[in-house]
Amino acid sequence: MGAADRGRGHPAYTEIAHSLRNEARQLQTILSRLEQHDVALVSDAGTPALSDPGVRLVSAAVAAGYPVVPVPGPSAVLAALVSSGLPTNQFTFLGFLPRKRGELERVIRDAGEAKRTFVFFESPHRVQKTLAIMASALGPRSLVVAREITKVHEEFLRGTPATLLEHFAKSPPRGELTVVVAGSDWRAPDE
Secondary structure, rough: EEEEOOOOOOOOOEEEEEOOOHHHHHHHHEEEEHHHHHOEOOOOOOOOOOOOOOOHHHHHHHHHOOOOOOOOOOHHHHHHHHHHHOOOEEEEEEEEEEOOOOHHHHHHHHHHOOOOOOEEEOOOOHHHHHHHHHHHHHOOOEEEEOOOOOOOEEEEEEOHHHEEEEEEEEEOOOOOEEEEOOOOOOOOOOO
8 A cells, every 4th residue: 555654554465655755766666566456546635646646656557557546535625615615617726825925926817717616735835925915816716715624713704815825824724735716707796
C-alpha cells in the first residue's frame, strides 16, 4: 500500500512511504510490486492524486498497462462546492495556490476573469494574504471558505473577500480550508 503518511494505513498491509518528496524514487518499487501483488494508493486525508501524491504513479501504472481502479471517497473539493450555494455546473479546481505574491496575484486575476466557479485549497496561515489580494483583484465577489469539512469543527463561512478578511483578522482560522469563489458573471438570487 502506497501511503503519504506511513502508519495511517491498514495494519494488515505492507506500507511503502509515497510522498511528493520520494515519489520519483518509489515509482519503480511500486510498479515492480504490481507484478506480484495488488497495490493500493491511499491518502490519510483527501483523495490520492488530487493535490496529493499519486499523479506520477497512476500515469506510470497506466503507461505500463496496469488497470487503475478508483474507490471514491470523501472529497473536500466537491463537498465545499455543493455546499457553497454557488454554481456547480462548471468549475475549475486550482489545487494549492502559488506562494509567491506575483504568481498568486496572476492566478487569482486569471481565475477571476472566468465565468465559472473556481475552487482551491488554502492554508490557515496564508488565507488572510490571499483574501486581501482577492479583495483588490475581484472586488465584492461571493465566496465560501469551508473549514474542516466532514470533521467535528466543520464550518462554512460565506461573504466577500473583504468581509471574510475582516472575520479572519478577528478570529484566525484553524485547520484545512477549501475556498469556493463565484464566477465573474454570477449574481446571488437576491441581487
